[in-house]
Amino acid sequence: NAGVTQTPxxxxxxxxxxxxxxxxxDMNHNYMxxxxxxxxxxxxxxxxxxxxxxxxxxxxxxxxxxxRSTTEDFPLRLELxxxxxxxxxxxxxxxxxVNTEAFFGQGTRLTVV
Amino acid sequence: xxxxxxxxxxxxxxxxxxxxxxxxSTISGNEYVYWYRQIHSQGPQYIIHGLxxxxxxxMASLIITEDRKxxxxxxxxxxxxxxxxxxxxxxxxxxxxxKLIFGQGTELSVKP
Numbered sequence: 001n002a003g004v005t006q007t008p009x010x011x012x013x014x015x016x017x018x019x020x021x022x023x024x025x026d027m028n029h030n031y032m033x034x035x036x037x038x039x040x041x042x043x044x045x046x047x048x049x050x051x052x053x054x055x056x057x058x059x060x061x062x063x064x065x066x067x068r069s070t071t072e073d074f075p076l077r078l079e080l081x082x083x084x085x086x087x088x089x090x091x092x093x094x095x096x097x098v099n100t101e102a103f104f105g106q107g108t109r110l111t112v113v
Numbered sequence: 114x115x116x117x118x119x120x121x122x123x124x125x126x127x128x129x130x131x132x133x134x135x136x137x138s139t140i141s142g143n144e145y146v147y148w149y150r151q152i153h154s155q156g157p158q159y160i161i162h163g164l165x166x167x168x169x170x171x172m173a174s175l176i177i178t179e180d181r182k183x184x185x186x187x188x189x190x191x192x193x194x195x196x197x198x199x200x201x202x203x204x205x206x207x208x209x210x211x212k213l214i215f216g217q218g219t220e221l222s223v224k225p
Contacts, residue, residue: 004156033212033213035215037154041217042198042200042215042216042217042218043151043157043215044215045212045213045214045215048212058212059214088154090156090157092156092157092213094213096206100147100162100204100206101159101162102149102157102159102213103159104155104156104157104158105156106155106156107154107155107156
C-alpha cells in the first residue's frame with residue numbers, strides 16, 4: 001500500500017492564481033482530512049470528509065473548497081491565492097472506529113508570492 | 114477552545130525515559146486520549162490511544178489518571194530520533210467521529 005499520497009510536494013503560486021492540491025489514499029478509509037501548518041505552529045483542520053459525497057468545514061475553511069467524489073480522492077482547491085495561504089498542507093485519512101489511527105501524507109509546501 | 118494543555122517544550126537525556134504530561138480536565142466519558150508526534154515537519158504519526166486503562170505498545174506507554182483528567186505519555190528509552198513535537202488530543206468517536214483537532218503540542222528535545 002502506498003498509504004496517503006499528496007501531489008505536488010512543492011508549489012509557488014502568484015497572488016490571485018488558483019490550484020488544486022491532490023490527495024489520494026489506497027487504504028479504503030472513510031474519513032479524509034486537510035490540514036494546514038504555518039511555520040512554528042500546530043496543525044489547523046481546513047475541511048474533512050466522512051465518506052464519498054460528504055464534506056464539512058473544519059477550523060479554517062475560508063479560501064478553500066473540497067470535493068469527495070470517490071473514497072480514494074480528496075482534492076483541495078485554492079481559489080484566488082493569497083500570501084496568507086502560504087503554508088504546508090497535509091492530507092490524512094482514517095477508518096473511524098475504536099482503533100482509529102490517522103495516516104498522514106508527506107505534505108505540500110505552498111508559497112504564494 | 115483548547116481541550117488539552119501541554120507544556121510547550123521539554124528536554125530529555127538520551128536513554129532515559131521521557132514523560133510527557135497532558136491535562137484534559139474537561140474530558141467527557143466518551144472521549145478517548147490520543148497521542149501523535151511530528152518529526153521535523155513530516156506528516157504526524159500516530160503513537161497510542163486509550164480510554165480509561167493504561168495502554169502500552171511497541172512505541173510508548175500511556176498512563177491515564179483514575180479521574181481521566183490528565184495523562185502521561187512515556188517513551189521508555191528515548192533516542193535522538195524521538196526528538197519531535199508531541200500532540201495530545203481528546204476525541205469523542207461517537208459524536209465527533211474521527212475529526213482530529215490538534216493543539217500546540219510539546220516540543221521534546223532528546224539530548225546526547
